[in-house]
Amino acid sequence: MLRVGLTGGIGSGKSAVSARLRERGAVVIDSDLLAREVVARGTDGLAEVVEAFGQVLTPDGELDRPAVGRIVFGDEPARRKLEAIIHPRVRARAAEIESGAPADSVVVHDIPLLVETGQGDKFDLVLVVDVPQEVQVERLTRDRGMTDEEAKARIASQATREQRLAVADLVVDNSGSLADLDRRIDELWPGLAARAS
CATH class of the missing domain: 3.40.50.300 (P-loop containing nucleotide triphosphate hydrolases)
Known part of the structure; x- marks a missing residue:
């Protein structure tokens, strides 16, 4: 591999x-797609983002990405807080996908x-x-x-x-x-x- x-x-x-x-x-593992997956509706990732940043949800219960973007863009501590929620989940999911790939x-x-x-x-x-x-x-x-x-x-x-x-x-x-x-x-x-x- x-x-x-x-x-x-x-x-x-x-x-x-x-x-x-x-x-x-x-075998392509897309971190952007995984970053969406780990905060999809009903995930513990989304629950943790809401706990950290308040009601950053769309009317249908999805993460309101532009709202989160406005909070974290240019605010280093807020961005780091968001990354601490998302990055470990993305890395774990990427490792899971990679482990299923053929050896070559x-x-x-x-x-x-x-x-x-x-x-x-x-x-x-x-x-x-x-x-x-x-x-x-x-x-x-x-x-x-x-x-x-x-x-x-x-x-x-x-x-x-x-x-x-x-x-x-x-x-x-x-x-x-x-x-x-x-x-x-x-x-x-x-x-x-x-x-x-």
Whole structure:
């Protein structure tokens, strides 16, 4: 088994890389999806978030993510409190999924905050999806409807490009087209598969 930590800044196209690795046979464990799962309606994770932050629920009893975001964005102690609830649950669920993967699998842990949470050394290799900041800003304003200022604030709240590249074993430049990305993943995949087996 080859355990790969996949990360990249917001708007870098990490999800596109993750999807292409899955198409080629990787077992992808998406931390963002797990973070939603562990605070879904009826979970102890959601109960703990409500206990910590008050009635942050939508009318149908789901977690009101924008409301929680407004509480924790820019409030370090509040963010750490939220992470202390979510991260251990996500890691436990990821370990459970990984333990069910075949022995010769490439297991890709898609972790947006891999660098920020100091998890780089927990993997056989770290794959960083890299784009210049101006590409991130362009994608966030175009695809997510953010203003330039909002995009830059979100980028600034994450690890810097240099911090990510410092922990990278492999770097995928995703500043080109999706066809360029497909070619890069095609070049990368045989080496990953060979290391897994």
